[in-house]
Amino acid sequence: MLKVDELRVSVGGKAILQGLSLEIRPGEIHAMMGPNGSGKSTLAHVLAGRAGYEVTGGSVTYQGHDLLAMEPEERAWAGLFLGFQYPVEIPGVNNVYLLKAALNAGRKHRGEPEMDSISFLKLVREKAALMQIDDSFLSRGVNEGFSGGEKKRNEILQMTLLEPKLAVLDETDSGLDIDALKVVANGVNSMRSADRSFLLITHYQRLLDYIQPDYVHVLAEGRIVRTGDKQLATQLEADGYDGILAEAASL
Amino acid sequence: MNTAGLEKVWRDRPADWLQPAREKGMADFLDTGFPDRRSEAWKYTDAEPLADRSQAYLKTTPVALDSAQLPTESGDSLPILFVNGRLAPGQMLPAAPGLQVASLNEAPSERQAQILSRLASFPGRPREDLSALNAAFISDGLWIELAPDTVLEKPIEILFSSDGAQAAAQPRIIVSVGADSQCKLIEHYSGSGAGLVNAVTDIHCDHDARLEWLKLQLESTDSLHVALQNLSLGRNSRARLVQIELGSQLSRNDLQANLAAPGAHVDVYGLFLADGQAHMDSRLEIQHQAPNTTSQESYRGIAAGQGRGIFNGKIIVQPGADGTDAKLSNRNLLLSSTAEIDTKPELEIYADDVKCAHGATTGQLDETALFYLRSRGVDAAQARAMLVRAFAADIVTQIPLERLRQQVETELSARLARDMETDTP
Numbered sequence: 001m002l003k004v005d006e007l008r009v010s011v012g013g014k015a016i017l018q019g020l021s022l023e024i025r026p027g028e029i030h031a032m033m034g035p036n037g038s039g040k041s042t043l044a045h046v047l048a049g050r051a052g053y054e055v056t057g058g059s060v061t062y063q064g065h066d067l068l069a070m071e072p073e074e075r076a077w078a079g080l081f082l083g084f085q086y087p088v089e090i091p092g093v094n095n096v097y098l099l100k101a102a103l104n105a106g107r108k109h110r111g112e113p114e115m116d117s118i119s120f121l122k123l124v125r126e127k128a129a130l131m132q133i134d135d136s137f138l139s140r141g142v143n144e145g146f147s148g149g150e151k152k153r154n155e156i157l158q159m160t161l162l163e164p165k166l167a168v169l170d171e172t173d174s175g176l177d178i179d180a181l182k183v184v185a186n187g188v189n190s191m192r193s194a195d196r197s198f199l200l201i202t203h204y205q206r207l208l209d210y211i212q213p214d215y216v217h218v219l220a221e222g223r224i225v226r227t228g229d230k231q232l233a234t235q236l237e238a239d240g241y242d243g244i245l246a247e248a249a250s251l
Numbered sequence: 252m253n254t255a256g257l258e259k260v261w262r263d264r265p266a267d268w269l270q271p272a273r274e275k276g277m278a279d280f281l282d283t284g285f286p287d288r289r290s291e292a293w294k295y296t297d298a299e300p301l302a303d304r305s306q307a308y309l310k311t312t313p314v315a316l317d318s319a320q321l322p323t324e325s326g327d328s329l330p331i332l333f334v335n336g337r338l339a340p341g342q343m344l345p346a347a348p349g350l351q352v353a354s355l356n357e358a359p360s361e362r363q364a365q366i367l368s369r370l371a372s373f374p375g376r377p378r379e380d381l382s383a384l385n386a387a388f389i390s391d392g393l394w395i396e397l398a399p400d401t402v403l404e405k406p407i408e409i410l411f412s413s414d415g416a417q418a419a420a421q422p423r424i425i426v427s428v429g430a431d432s433q434c435k436l437i438e439h440y441s442g443s444g445a446g447l448v449n450a451v452t453d454i455h456c457d458h459d460a461r462l463e464w465l466k467l468q469l470e471s472t473d474s475l476h477v478a479l480q481n482l483s484l485g486r487n488s489r490a491r492l493v494q495i496e497l498g499s500q501l502s503r504n505d506l507q508a509n510l511a512a513p514g515a516h517v518d519v520y521g522l523f524l525a526d527g528q529a530h531m532d533s534r535l536e537i538q539h540q541a542p543n544t545t546s547q548e549s550y551r552g553i554a555a556g557q558g559r560g561i562f563n564g565k566i567i568v569q570p571g572a573d574g575t576d577a578k579l580s581n582r583n584l585l586l587s588s589t590a591e592i593d594t595k596p597e598l599e600i601y602a603d604d605v606k607c608a609h610g611a612t613t614g615q616l617d618e619t620a621l622f623y624l625r626s627r628g629v630d631a632a633q634a635r636a637m638l639v640r641a642f643a644a645d646i647v648t649q650i651p652l653e654r655l656r657q658q659v660e661t662e663l664s665a666r667l668a669r670d671m672e673t674d675t676p
C-alpha cells in the first residue's frame with residue numbers, strides 16, 4: 001500500500017526527516033510515536049502533499065504510484081486521508097458543503113456517480129451520530145468555533161465519510177478526554193478492514209489501549225529508531241522516550 | 252478638461268421645470284469641470300474616460316424607449332424600470348397607502364417646489380463628485396415619499412438597465428422616509444454595452460425611521476458607472492446599507508452618510524470584485540454630527556487578474572458629537588500578482604468621549620485553509636473559489652432579498668470560476 005524509502009525532508013534548509021523508511025501493507029495499523037519535534041507531523045504533511053517541504057532524498061510509493069509527484073487533491077482521490085493535528089477553521093465554508101464537495105470529488109474521479117443531496121444528508125447524519133456530533137455542527141463553518149475535541153471528532157467524521165484506503169491520523173488523540181478518545185477509537189475501529197490501512201501518529205500510548213496496532217515505530221531525530229509491537233508502546237510508557245533513545249543510541 | 256462642448260449641448264436643450272436645478276448644476280460643474288488626479292478624492296481614479304464618454308453621449312438625443320420590456324411585479328418587490336436613465340414609458344408606478352411615487356420628468360406641479368428645494372439643498376461637492384453634472388443633465392428620476400407611520404413590506408426595486416445604446420444615464424432619486432416609517436429600497440443596475448451611468452440617490456430619514464437600502468451594481472464590463480449616495484438620518488432613525496459592486500470597467504461609488512441627530516445609527520456593508528481589467532473605487536464618508544450616534548462599516552474588496560480596487564473610508568466626528576461609537580473595517584483579498592488594492596481608512600475626531608475604531612488589511616488566500624480543502628479532494632481552483640466566496644459571504648448574506656442574494660452568489664461563482672482558471676499562481 002505505502003512504501004517510504006530513505007525519505008529525507010528539509011524545511012527552510014533545516015533537515016527534519018533524515019532517511020525514514022516505512023512499509024505499510026493493506027489492512028495494517030501502524031503507530032508512529034516520538035517526542036515533540038521529532039518530525040511526525042512533517043511526515044504526515046509530506047505524505048498529504050503540503051507545500052513548503054523540500055524532499056531532498058528518498059521516495060514514497062503509494063499503490064504503485066510516485067506519491068510525491070501527485071497534487072494533494074489527487075492523493076485524496078486515490079484514497080489517502082490526513083487527519084490534521086490542528087484542524088483548520090474555515091469560517092464561511094459550510095461543513096456539510098465541504099463534506100459533500102469532498103465526497104463527490106472523490107467519486108467523480110473514481111468514475112462513480114455523484115451522490116444526491118438526500119442520500120448524502122442521510123449518510124452524514126448517520127456518521128455524525130456515530131461520532132456523537134450534533135447536527136447543528138454540520139451547518140456551521142468548517143471547524144468554526146469548535147472545541148479541540150470537536151475538531152478531532154470532525155476529522156474522524158470526514159474520514160468515515162470519505163472511506164480512505166490509507167488514513168494518516170496526526171495526534172488525533174491529543175487533547176481528548178477519555179470519552180472523546182473512545183468515540184474516536186470507535187470511529188477508527190469501525191473502519192478497520194482487510195484493504196484499509198492506518199498510520200496513527202501519537203505522542204501517548206493511551207490511544208493504543210483502544211486501537212490495537214500491528215506495529216509500533218519510534219521516531220527520533222527524523223528516523224525510525226525502533227520498531228516493535230504493542231509491547232514497545234507499553235515499554236515507552238514505562239521508561240519514557242529517554243530510555244528508548246539511549247538504548248537505540250547504544251546499539 | 253474642455254467643457255465648452257458640454258456647455259453648448261446643455262444650452263441647446265429645451266428648458267423644463269427642472270431648469271433652476273439644472274442651472275445651478277451647470278454653474279457648479281463649469282466652475283470645476285471634471286475632477287482630475289490632483290484632487291485627493293481622485294488620486295487613484297482617472298476621470299478622463301468619464302469625461303470623454305460624457306462629452307460623446309450627452310450630445311446624442313435619447314433614443315425612443317417604447318420597446319422596453321416592462322417588469323411585472325415579481326412578488327417579492329415593487330419594481331420600477333429605468334432604461335438608459337429614463338423611466339420606461341407605460342408603467343404603473345407602485346402605489347400603497349402612505350406611499351407617493353412620481354417620476355421627475357412628469358412630476359405633478361404641486362410636488363415641483365418640494366423637489367426643487369431638495370435639489371437646491373443637495374450637499375454635492377463639485378471637486379469630488381459628479382453630482383453637479385447629474386443635476387445639469389438629469390435624465391429622469393423619482394420622487395419617493397413615505398408618510399409618517401407607514402410600513403412598506405415589499406422593497407421598492409429600481410431597475411436601472413442599459414440597453415446597449417450610447418446613452419448617458421443621469422438618474423436622480425430623491426427619497427423621504429417619514430417619521431416612524433419603515434421601508435426597503437433597492438437600486439439594481441444592470442445591462443449591456445458601453446453605457447455611462449452617473450447616478451445620484453438622496454435619502455432623508457425622519458426621526459425613528461427604519462431604512463434598508465441595497466445597491467447592486469451588475470453592469471456590463473464595458474460600462475462606466477459613477478454613483479453618489481447621500482443619506483441623512485434624523486433622531487433615532489436607523490439605516491442599513493448594502494453595496495455590491497460587481498460590474499463595469501470603471502466604477503466609482505461615493506457614500507455620504509450624515510448622522511444628523513442624536514441616536515441615529517447606520518450599518519454599511521460593502522463588497523467589490525475588481526477582476527479582468529476592472530477598476531473599482533469605493534468611498535465612504537460617515538459624518539457623526541450629533542451626540543450618541545453610532546455606525547458600523549464593514550467593507551470587503553477582492554481583486555483578481557489585472558483588477559484594481561480602491562477603498563477610502565472616513566469617519567468624521569464633529570464637535571459636539573459626544574458619545575459617538577463608530578467602527579470601520581476594511582478587508583481585502585488579492586488573487587493574482589497583477590491585482591492591486593489601495594485602502595485608506597481614516598478617522599477625524601473633533602469631539603470628546605467617543606469610541607472609534609478602524610482597521611484595514613490586505614492579504615492573500617490562506618494557504619493552510621487551501622491545503623486543508625485540497626487534502627479532502629477539492630481541486631485547487633474550486634478550493635480557491637470556495638475560500639473567496641467564504642470571504643465575500645459576510646457581506647453577501649446581508650442582502651435583504653433571497654432572490655438577489657442568490658443572483659449575487661451565482662454571479663460571484665461564475666466570475667470566480669473564470670478568474671481562478673486564468674489566475675492560477
Ligand SMILES: Nc1ncnc2c1ncn2[C@@H]1O[C@H](COP(=O)(O)OP(=O)(O)O)[C@@H](O)[C@H]1O
Nearest residue numbers: 011012016034035036037038039040041042043
Ligand atoms: N514550517 C516550519 N518551519 C520551520 N521549522 C519547522 C516547520 N515545521 C516544522 N518545523 C520543525 O521541524 C521539526 C519537526 O516538527 P514536527 O514535524 O511538527 O514534529 P512533531 O510533529 O513530531 O512534533 C521541529 O523542530 C519543528 O520546529
Ligand SMILES: [Mg+2]
Nearest residue numbers: 040041085171
Ligand atoms: Mg506534530
